[in-house]
Amino acid sequence: MSSSVSASQDQRKLSVLGRFGYGSIPMITQFVADAAQEARLDEDAVFHCQMAVDEACTNVIEHAYGEDPNGNFEVSCWIERGKVTIQIVDQGKSFDPTTAPAPKMSANLDEIRPGGVGIHLIKKLMDEVRFERTERGNVLTLVKIGQPLAEHLVSTGIPVREESPGVWVVAPIGQVDSLIASDLDQTLSDLVSQGRNHLVIDLAEVTYMSSKGIKALVSGWRQARDSGGEFILCAIAPRVQAIIDTIGLGQIFAIHSTLSDALTAISAVK
Amino acid sequence: MDVKIQEMNRVDLVEVSGRVDSSTAADLGAKMNERINNGTLNIVVDLSQVDYMSSGGLRELVAALKRVKKDGGDLRLCSPSPRVREVLDLAGLDTIFQIFEEQVKAVGSF
Amino acid sequence: MESWLFILLLTGLLCLAAWSLRSSHAMLRVPARYDSIRALTSTVNHFVRAARLGEREEFEFRLALDEACVNIIEHAYDNDLSGEIAIFVRAVPGMCEIRLTDFGVAYDPRSIMPPQFGIGLGDSRPGGLGLHLMQKMMDEVNYTAGPDGNCLKMVKRRAS
Numbered sequence: 368m369s370s371s372v373s374a375s376q377d378q379r380k381l382s383v384l385g386r387f388g389y390g391s392i393p394m395i396t397q398f399v400a401d402a403a404q405e406a407r408l409d410e411d412a413v414f415h416c417q418m419a420v421d422e423a424c425t426n427v428i429e430h431a432y433g434e435d436p437n438g439n440f441e442v443s444c445w446i447e448r449g450k451v452t453i454q455i456v457d458q459g460k461s462f463d464p465t466t467a468p469a470p471k472m473s474a475n476l477d478e479i480r481p482g483g484v485g486i487h488l489i490k491k492l493m494d495e496v497r498f499e500r501t502e503r504g505n506v507l508t509l510v511k512i513g514q515p516l517a518e519h520l521v522s523t524g525i526p527v528r529e530e531s532p533g534v535w536v537v538a539p540i541g542q543v544d545s546l547i548a549s550d551l552d553q554t555l556s557d558l559v560s561q562g563r564n565h566l567v568i569d570l571a572e573v574t575y576m577s578s579k580g581i582k583a584l585v586s587g588w589r590q591a592r593d594s595g596g597e598f599i600l601c602a603i604a605p606r607v608q609a610i611i612d613t614i615g616l617g618q619i620f621a622i623h624s625t626l627s628d629a630l631t632a633i634s635a636v637k
Numbered sequence: 638m639d640v641k642i643q644e645m646n647r648v649d650l651v652e653v654s655g656r657v658d659s660s661t662a663a664d665l666g667a668k669m670n671e672r673i674n675n676g677t678l679n680i681v682v683d684l685s686q687v688d689y690m691s692s693g694g695l696r697e698l699v700a701a702l703k704r705v706k707k708d709g710g711d712l713r714l715c716s717p718s719p720r721v722r723e724v725l726d727l728a729g730l731d732t733i734f735q736i737f738e739e740q741v742k743a744v745g746s747f
Numbered sequence: 748m749e750s751w752l753f754i755l756l757l758t759g760l761l762c763l764a765a766w767s768l769r770s771s772h773a774m775l776r777v778p779a780r781y782d783s784i785r786a787l788t789s790t791v792n793h794f795v796r797a798a799r800l801g802e803r804e805e806f807e808f809r810l811a812l813d814e815a816c817v818n819i820i821e822h823a824y825d826n827d828l829s830g831e832i833a834i835f836v837r838a839v840p841g842m843c844e845i846r847l848t849d850f851g852v853a854y855d856p857r858s859i860m861p862p863q864f865g866i867g868l869g870d871s872r873p874g875g876l877g878l879h880l881m882q883k884m885m886d887e888v889n890y891t892a893g894p895d896g897n898c899l900k901m902v903k904r905r906a907s
Contacts (some may be wrong), residue, residue, distance in 0.1 A: 381786060385773035389660035394773075394793035401786035414720060421691045425659045472729035476706050481699040484728050485692040491727045544788075545817050546781040575806070577813040578877050606806055613883050 379405075382443035388436055389428060395442055396421050399453060402444035406451040407515035415492040416451060416511050422485035423455050423464070423507055431459025431505055449515035458504040464489070465498045525554040530567070534633055536626070538569040548579035555587030564596025565637055567629045571602035581614055588620065597621075597636050601629035640668045647747045648679040650740070654686030657694030666697035673701065678710030681743045685716035695728050702734065711735075715743035771797050772837035779820045779830035779849065788812050791836050791845065798838040800905045807884035808843065808903050814877035815847050815899055823851030823897060833896070841905045846898055853892030 383398050385391070396417040403413040420442065432438030440457035467483040490496050495510035525547075530536045535558060539551055558566060568584060570576075584600070591598040601623040603611070611617055623629040638655035649672050657665055669680065682698065684690070702712040715737040717725060725731055737743035771794060777783040788809045795808045816832065824830035833848040882888050887902040 379778045379780070379783070381775070381777045381783065383773050383775045383790065385771075387773075389658070391771065391773075392659060393656075394790060397793065398786065398790045401789055405782060405786065418691065418724065421658060425691065425693065428659070470729065472733045474733065476703060479699060479703060479733060481696050484695055488692060488724065488727055544813055545784055549781065575809070577810060577817070578880055579817055606803075610810065610880070613880060 379446045380443060381446070382441055384439065384441040386437055386439050387424065387428070388434075389425070392421055392424050395424055399442065399444060399451075402446050402453075403451045403511065406446045407448055408451060408511060408513045409516055412511055412513040416453065416509075419489045419492045419509055419511075420453060420455070422489050423509065426462070426464045426485050427455060427457045427459065427505070427507075430462045430464070431457045433460070435459075450510065450512045453509045453511075455507045455509075456503050456505065461500050462505055463498045463500070464507065465496060525550055527554060527558070529563075530630060531634070533563075533637060534565050534567065534630065535563045536567045536569050536630075538572060540572040542575040543573055543577070543580040544575065545577050545579040548577060548583050551580060552583035552586060555583060556590060559587070559590040559594055559596065562594075564591045564594045564598075565633055566591050566596065566598050567626070567633055568598070568600045569602055569626050569629070570600060570604070570607060571626065573607055574604060576607050576610060578610075578614065581611060581616065584620070585616065597633055599623060599629045599633050601626050638664065640665055642668065642672060645744060648681050648744055649677045650681050650683060650744060652683045652686065655688065657687055657690045657697075659691065659693040662691075662693030662697050665694065666700060669697070669701040670704075673704050678705055678708055679747050680705060680710070680712040681740065681747075682712065682714050683716055683740050683743070684714060684718070684721055685740070687721055688718065690721050690724055692728070695724070695730060698730070698734070711747070713737065713743050713746060715740045770837055770839040772835070775834040775836070777832055777834070778828065779816070779824050779832050779851075780828050781817075781820065783832070784813055784816050787816065787832075787834065791834070794836045794838040795843045795903075798843040798905070799840055800843060800903060804903060804905065808845075811881045811884040811888075811901055811903075812845065812847075814881050815901065818877050819847065819849045819851070819899075823849040823853075825852065827851075842902065844900070844902045846900045848896040848898045850896045853897045 381398070381402055383395060387395065399420045400413050400417050403416040408416070424440070424442070427440050428434060428438065438457065438459055440455060443454045445452040464486040467486050470483045470487050471478055471480040473479055489509065493509045494512050495508070497508040499506045526538045526540065528536050537554060537558070539547065543551060555566070558564070566587065588598040599621045602625060603622060611620070621632070623632060638653065638657055638661035641652045643650040643652070651669060653665060655661070672680070680701065698712070698714070705712050713735045716739065717736065725736065735746065737746065773794070775787065775790065777787055791812060792805060792809060795805050800808070819832055820826060830849065830851055835846040837844045881901065885901040885903050887900070889900045891898045
């Protein structure tokens with residue numbers, strides 16, 4: 368069976384490489400969890416991937432490298448809709464975790480053999496487990512497959528509601544990073560093009576915004592005002608306000624501290 | 638990871654919190670061993686504040702179990718979160734440990 | 748105390764000291780796409796935290812990194828989704844350094860002016876808003892264009 372995983376158009380590859388000790392495992396499992404989430408796997412599946420990678424990396428550090436702090440290994444994730452393929456490659460001592468005897472748990476104390484629990488867990492948690500020793504070293508491939516989460520369960524979406532006749536409130540939630548910013552941009556454009564140009568942007572639930580997010584707000588502001596409407600921001604967290612000020616846009620937006628103030632202000636101009 | 642040990646009438650109550658993984662498991666093992674070396678026979682490990690446990694942690698629990706059983710004691714678990722419970726079950730530890738939902742029942746079982 | 752126990756303890760302490768003094772670092776490789784940004788910033792955050800820069804600094808580092816990625820996606824690769832970004836991140840107590848390398852088109856950062864009110868908000872000059880933010884958030888921002896790739900290096904230290 369081939370150890371190479373070819374990337375296709377719909378498959379993205381992310382990888383992390385370094386001299387990792389036990390202390391790096393939380394970082395690596397976070398990396399894998401993010402990849403599994405991008406693959407739209409559900410919470411349980413994501414947790415299984417994290418656990419399996421924890422165990423696999425522990426084995427590499429313990430057995431392939433004998434806890435040598437200079438051991439280098441790489442963890443790669445190939446992301447597809449509903450599927451994540453994880454590969455751990457190290458150049459340590461040849462060690463095939465899949466051939467370790469299964470652990471034995473028994474009421475008879477003397478029969479208990481806890482060794483091999485790690486790989487046993489990996490096999491139970493993942494859908495496919497393959498090991499190969501190649502010129503790259505030890506290559507362990509793990510696959511998790513699941514029903515991809517429906518779109519609306521994955522993206523934060525941009526909540527929009529008509530607060531009062533003709534007054535629309537747009538209330539993004541959480542971290543408006545560059546990916547969400549595109550959604551925000553589209554949402555604002557759509558609203559204005561539908562004639563809904565009296566907009567209050569409620570940022571009470573926004574903890575973070577990159578410049579793309581702010582660009583989206585500026586673009587929405589321009590479009591709303593050019594079409595004779597109004598565009599007001601409210602409830603901005605200090606951190607996000609600091610970003611707006613750094614960019615120098617503190618002066619152009621009409622900003623209110625609370626939603627009710629903003630609604631009052633927009634009703635006055637309507 | 639934090640370990641708080643309370644000496645009670647018939648058992649030592651070991652309350653663990655945080656992550657029990659390859660970097661912290663040895664510490665848990667060492668603290669239990671210290672008690673066992675001092676004569677503790679019966680241990681209840683309360684897992685309610687453990688948000689994550691990997692095989693390293695499981696191994697320490699099994700090692701401590703074997704030690705106390707040799708001397709006629711026992712080690713029982715209580716209050717694992719659903720995730721930790723899942724790991725215990727997958728590893729087959731539910732067949733060698735008595736696992737209780739509540740601390741008071743676990744302590745009372747001795 | 749038994750001598751073997753003492754030696755064990757000493758070795759353990761030395762290993763612990765070595766581990767904590769050693770800088771932690773890693774190399775990452777991700778596709779130059781918006782959907783890589785979240786995984787990248789969350790992984791890099793582990794290093795920023797390891798450097799113990801502070802909560803506010805973690806936020807600023809994340810913002811600068813987000814901006815840097817957007818620049819690479821939009822300008823080095825002109826939104827061609829098949830490009831890659833190679834990242835090197837290193838943390839020591841009090842300092843975190845990151846280097847992003849792309850293999851796309853180089854641009855001259857000196858041609859980027861900080862935005863002024865009313866100017867440049869809608870246009871697509873390379874960097875623009877993003878670069879300005881990066882310089883405010885990080886202590887050092889250096890860009891080197893080269894035949895083997897363009898490298899953006901950013902360093903942040905704990906506020907003294």
